[in-house]
Amino acid sequence: MGGAVLIRNAEVDGVARVDVRTDGARITAVGPGLDRSPDEATVDARGGALLPGLHDHHVHLRAWAATRWSVRLAVADGPDDFDRRVREAVAAAPPDVWLRGIGWHESTGGPLDRHRLDALTGSRPTRIQHRTGVLWVLNSAALALTGAAGSTADGVERDATGEPTGRLWRADGWLRERTAPLRDPFPEVLADLARQAAAWGVTRWTDATPGRDQAETTALAALWSSGRGDSPAGTSAPAERGAADPGAGRPGAGRPGAAGASGLRLPWLVLMSPPGLSLPAGTAVRLGPQKLILDDATLPTVDALAATIGDSHATGSPVAVHCVTAEQLVTLVAAIEEAGAVPGDRVEHAGIVPPGYTARLAALGLAVVTNPGFLADRGDAYQRDVPAPERDWLYPVRSLRDAGVRVAAATDAPFGPPDPWVAIAAARDRRTPDGDVLGPDERVPASVALGLFLADPDRPGHQRRIAPGHPADLCLLHTPLATALAAPSSEHVRTTL
Ligand SMILES: [Zn+2]
Numbered sequence: 001m002g003g004a005v006l007i008r009n010a011e012v013d014g015v016a017r018v019d020v021r022t023d024g025a026r027i028t029a030v031g032p033g034l035d036r037s038p039d040e041a042t043v044d045a046r047g048g049a050l051l052p053g054l055h056d057h058h059v060h061l062r063a064w065a066a067t068r069w070s071v072r073l074a075v076a077d078g079p080d081d082f083d084r085r086v087r088e089a090v091a092a093a094p095p096d097v098w099l100r101g102i103g104w105h106e107s108t109g110g111p112l113d114r115h116r117l118d119a120l121t122g123s124r125p126t127r128i129q130h131r132t133g134v135l136w137v138l139n140s141a142a143l144a145l146t147g148a149a150g151s152t153a154d155g156v157e158r159d160a161t162g163e164p165t166g167r168l169w170r171a172d173g174w175l176r177e178r179t180a181p182l183r184d185p186f187p188e189v190l191a192d193l194a195r196q197a198a199a200w201g202v203t204r205w206t207d208a209t210p211g212r213d214q215a216e217t218t219a220l221a222a223l224w225s226s227g228r229g230d231s232p233a234g235t236s237a238p239a240e241r242g243a244a245d246p247g248a249g250r251p252g253a254g255r256p257g258a259a260g261a262s263g264l265r266l267p268w269l270v271l272m273s274p275p276g277l278s279l280p281a282g283t284a285v286r287l288g289p290q291k292l293i294l295d296d297a298t299l300p301t302v303d304a305l306a307a308t309i310g311d312s313h314a315t316g317s318p319v320a321v322h323c324v325t326a327e328q329l330v331t332l333v334a335a336i337e338e339a340g341a342v343p344g345d346r347v348e349h350a351g352i353v354p355p356g357y358t359a360r361l362a363a364l365g366l367a368v369v370t371n372p373g374f375l376a377d378r379g380d381a382y383q384r385d386v387p388a389p390e391r392d393w394l395y396p397v398r399s400l401r402d403a404g405v406r407v408a409a410a411t412d413a414p415f416g417p418p419d420p421w422v423a424i425a426a427a428r429d430r431r432t433p434d435g436d437v438l439g440p441d442e443r444v445p446a447s448v449a450l451g452l453f454l455a456d457p458d459r460p461g462h463q464r465r466i467a468p469g470h471p472a473d474l475c476l477l478h479t480p481l482a483t484a485l486a487a488p489s490s491e492h493v494r495t496t497l
Contacts, residue, residue, distance in 0.1 A: 003024045003041065004021070004022065004023050004024060004037065004039070004040045004041065005021070005022050005024070005040065005041045005042070005043060005472075005497065006019060006020075006021050006034060006036050006037070006040050006041070006042045006043070007019065007020040007021075007022075007042070007043045007045050007050060007474075007476070007497070008034075008042055008043070008044050008045060009044055009045050009046060009047060010045035010047075010048060010049070010050035010476070011045070011047060011048065011049045011050065011480045011481060012030060012049075012050055012466045013465075013466065014481070014482075016047060016480070017032055017047075018030060018031065018032060018050075019031060019032060019033065019034040020034075020050055020466060020474075021034055021040075022472035022474070022497070023472070024472060025471070025472055026468075026469060026470065026471060026472050027466060027467060027468050027469065027470050027471070027472055028468060029468060030466060030467060030468060043476070043495075043497070045476055046478075047479075047480060048476055048477045048478050048479055048480070048494055049476075049477040049479065049480055049481035049484065050466055050474055050475075050476055050477075051201070051450075051454070051466070051474065051475045051476075051477065051481070052203075052454050052464035052465065052466065052470065052471070052473070052474060052475065053201060053202065053203025053204060053267075053473040053474055053475045053496060054200070054201050054202045054203065054204070054420050054453040054454065054475060055202070055203070055204035055205075055206070055268075055408075055453055055454065055455075055456065055464075056197070056202050056204070056205050056206070056410050056411050056413070056420055056453065057206045057369045057408045057409065057410040057453075057456075057457060058206055058208040058348055058369050058371070058410030058411070058412050059205050059206065059207060059208065059410065059411060059412065059413045059418075060207065060208060060209050060412070060413065060414065060415070061190065061193065061205065061207050061209075061220075062186060062209065063209070063414055063415075064193060064413045064414040064418065065185070065186050065189040065190060065193060066414075067414045068092060068093055068094065068185070068189050068192070069089075069093040069094065069097045069098065069099055069100065069185060069189075070089070070099070070100040070101065070102065071085055071086060071088075071089035071099065071100075071101045071102075072101075072102060072103050073085060073086075073101050073102065073103045073104040073105075073109055073128065074102070074103030074104075074105070074131060075103070076104070076108050076109045077108060078108065078109075078110075079109060079110030082104070082108070082109035082110060083120055086099075086101060086117075086120045086121065086126075086128075087120055089101070090120070090121050090122070090124050090126075093124070093185075094185040094188055094189060096183060096185075097183070097185045098124075098125045098126070098127065098142070098179060099121065099124050099125070099126040099127075100126075100127055100128075100129075101126070101127070101128035101129065102128075102129045103129070103131050104128050104129065104130055104131060104137075105130065105131040112128060112137045112166075112167075113137060113165045113166050113167060114137070114138060114139055114140050114143060114164065114165060114166025115166075117137060117138070117139040117166060118139050118140050118141075121139050121141070122141075123141050124139075124141060125138075125139070125141045125142040125145050125179075126138070126139045126141070126142055127139075127142050127175070127179065133172075134169060134170055135167060135168065135169055135170075136167075136168045136171065136172075136175055137166050137167050137168075138166045138168060139166060140166070142166075142179075143164055143166060145178070145179075146175065146178035146179065147178065148164055148168060148178075149164050153171065153174055154169075154170075154171075155168050155169040155170050155171040155174070156168055156171070157169060187223055190223065190266070191266075194265070194266045194267060196418070197267055197496075198265075198495075198496040199490065199493060199496075200419050200420055200421060200490045200493060201420075201475030201477075201490070201493040201496055202267060202420060202453075202475075202496070203267050203268060203473035203474075203475070203496055204267050204268040204269075204270075204473070205267045205268070205269055205270070206269075206270040206271075206272065206288055206410070207220075207269065207270070207271050207272065208272050208291055208320065208348060208410075208412075209272070209291070210272070210291040210292070210293050210322075211274070211291075212271060212272070212273045212274065212277070213277075214277050214278070217271060217273055217277045217278075217279065217285075217287075218279075218280065220269070220271060220285060221279050221280055221283040221284075221285045222280075223266075224266055224269055224283065224284040224285050225280075225282070225283055225284055266284075267473075268284070268286075268473065269284070269285045269286070270285075270286045270287070270288040270458070271285055271286070271287055271288055272288045272289055272290065272291040272320055273287050273288065273290065273291075274290050274317075275290060275311075275312060275315035275316070275317040276315065288320070288344075288458060289317060289318040289319055289320040289344050289345065289346060289458065290312045290317045290318070290319050290320065291319075291320050291321075291322070291348070292305075292308065292309075292312075292319050292320070292321045292322065293322045294321060294322055294323055294328040294331065294332065295328075296325055296327055296328065299327060299328065299331055300331070302331055302334040302335050302338060303335075303338070305331060305332065305335035306334075306335040306336075306338035306339040307339075309321075309335055309336060309339040309345075310339040310340075313339065313340070313342050318342050318343065318344030318345045318346070318458070319345050319346075320345075320346045320347075320348050320369070321345075321346075321347055321348060322348045322349060323347050323348065323349055323350055323351065324349045324351035324352070325351065325352055326352045326353075326354050326390060326393075329347070329350060329352065329353060329354070329357060330354070330357070332347065333357060333360050333361065333364070333366075336364050336366065337360070337364065341364045341365050341366055343365070344458045344459075345364075345365075345366055345367070346366060346367040346368065346369055346457050346458070347361070347366055347367070347368045347369070348369050349369070349370065349371055349395075349412070350368045350369075350370055350395070350396070350400075351371075351374075351394060351395060352386075352390050352393045352394060353368075353393050353396050353399070353400065354390075354393055355393070358396070358399050358400050358402075358403035358405060359403050361400065361403070361405045362400075362403040362404040362405045365406075366405070367405070367406040367407070367408065367457035367458075368400055368405055368406070368407050368408075368457075369407075369408050369409065369410050369457050370395050370396070370397060370400075370407060370408075370409055370410075370427075370452070371395060371409065371410055371411065371412045371416050371423065372395050372397065372409060372423045372424075372426040372427035372430070372449070373411055373412075373416040373417045373419075373420075373422050373423035373426050374395060374412075374416050374426075375394065375395055375426045375430050375431070375432065375438055376417065376422055376423075376425065376426040376429075376431065376432070376433065377416060377417050377422075377433070379430075379431065379432025379433060379434070379436065379438055380432050380433050380434050380436075382394055382432070382438060383432055383434070383436055383438065391438060391439065392438070392439040392441070392442075393439065394438055394439055394442075395439075395442075396439065396442045397409075397427050397442055397443075397444050397448075397449070397452070398441065398442045398443065398444050399441070399442060401444070401448070406455070406457060407452055407455075407457075408452050408453070408455050408456065408457040409423055409424075409427065409449070409452035409453055410423075411423055419490050420453050420490075421488050421489050421490040421492075421493075423449070423452075423453075424446060424449040424450055424452075424453070424488040425446070425449075425487075425488040425489070427443070427444055427446075427448075427449035427452065428443060428444065428445065428446045428449050428488065429443065430442060430443050445485075446485035446486075446488050447481075447485055449488070450485065450488075451463070472497070473496070473497070474496070474497040475493060475496055475497075476493075476494045476495050476496070476497060477492045477493060477494055478492055478493075478494045479492055
């Protein structure tokens with residue numbers, strides 16, 4: 001919704017019957033009984049709480065979109081379940097797009113060839129990978145598109161009559177060159193993700209995908225500016241890294257774009273990116289810190305990591321470092337102690353924070369972007385696989401906040417549950433799917449958990465509010481806040497403005 005809006009009868013900061021006026025970009029007035037201006041649209045909040053729109057501080061948009069045309073088959077429990085999953089994936093995928101399945105195994109999914117696949121997928125080009133990775137099974141449409149039917153390439157399995165069975169052995173390279181998408185479905189799926197985000201009250205995303213290059217950055221910026229001439233007129237472009245502060249009186253900076261022809265507003269977007277990338281002038285996208293991935297198998301030395309971080313800082317780019325194990329966090333903290341921290345440096349996930357490290361994170365001024373939703377999603381596996389002392393240190397919130405660490409939250413969609421209200425409930429309850437509580441001392445009130453999606457880890461002290469001058473991307477609930485937080489759920493979200 002754009003243009004001037006008067007929201008009547010909202011609950012703001014616990015106060016009922018408050019009116020809020022926006023000019024479409026900023027909140028311009030907050031108070032009881034505001035007079036309606038001519039041509040001003042009005043929304044009756046009916047006593048529902050009005051909140052700043054939620055910021056999901058760590059998502060992966062392309063990987064999230066790809067879940068719409070791929071299907072995980074490792075979890076299929078029987079051939080019937082395999083069939084159901086493939087049929088559902090065909091129905092859900094955008095038209096004219098290759099369907100890709102991974103994790104199939106004949107012991108659970110049953111034997112597979114082109115004929116069984118044709119019955120499930122019809123004319124949709126489909127390829128299904130065996131769990132071992134050595135075999136792909138193609139349907140007839142895919143065989144035709146790749147030219148496998150007439151190919152003499154090694155690995156194209158044929159039956160007694162010489163017809164391809166659809167099974168291609170050790171043909172990854174051959175296949176990769178021939179399975180280019182018929183068209184890029186990302187823009188239309190992005191519009192769908194934006195609709196979904198709006199239903200959850202999310203108005204801002206940070207995309208944390210590592211290794212982004214200039215072409216990808218330019219392509220995303222173009223998607224964000226397409227459609228409605230939505231570039232920030234009359235202001236300096238927010239193209240400098242971390243410079244545009246939507247809360248600091250720069251109307252239009254970083255303003256959401258439109259998803260192609262649909263006219264749907266896309267959430268504001270921060271792109272984590274390596275140093276040296278640039279954005280087109282007037283874009284609606286902001287560059288964020290450089291994403292660094294740590295992996296236990298290839299963990300750098302403290303000195304090497306400190307050098308990498310120092311190089312990033314030298315180009316003006318803070319770092320956002322993926323840390324899911326204790327070893328990774330220990331290495332990172334030592335490296336930052338060596339390299340020095342700059343504002344905007346952050347730890348992604350902080351999956352395990354050993355005792356003593358909360359204070360060191362606080363002393364360095366490092367922000368933590370945590371994912372409590374994993375506790376609700378994978379908690380049973382943590383209960384089983386994470387040794388006892390570390391289990392209580394999983395995805396901490398309370399101890400970090402008590403130590404003075406700036407904490408924000410994210411869903412890590414599509415790798416965690418993408419609904420931020422699942423993460424809010426999980427930060428409050430820390431319950432596994434089986435109902436156990438992991439690290440009960442780390443629980444926080446739901447109001448604090450909600451606040452993790454309203455703060456900005458890149459901007460120390462930045463907490464969005466419903467107050468004049470603040471941005472006008474807002475989340476309206478059906479009920480007062482206390483009612484919603486008694487049982488946190490996206491069902492309480494009425495609309496996103
Ligand atoms: Zn991630």
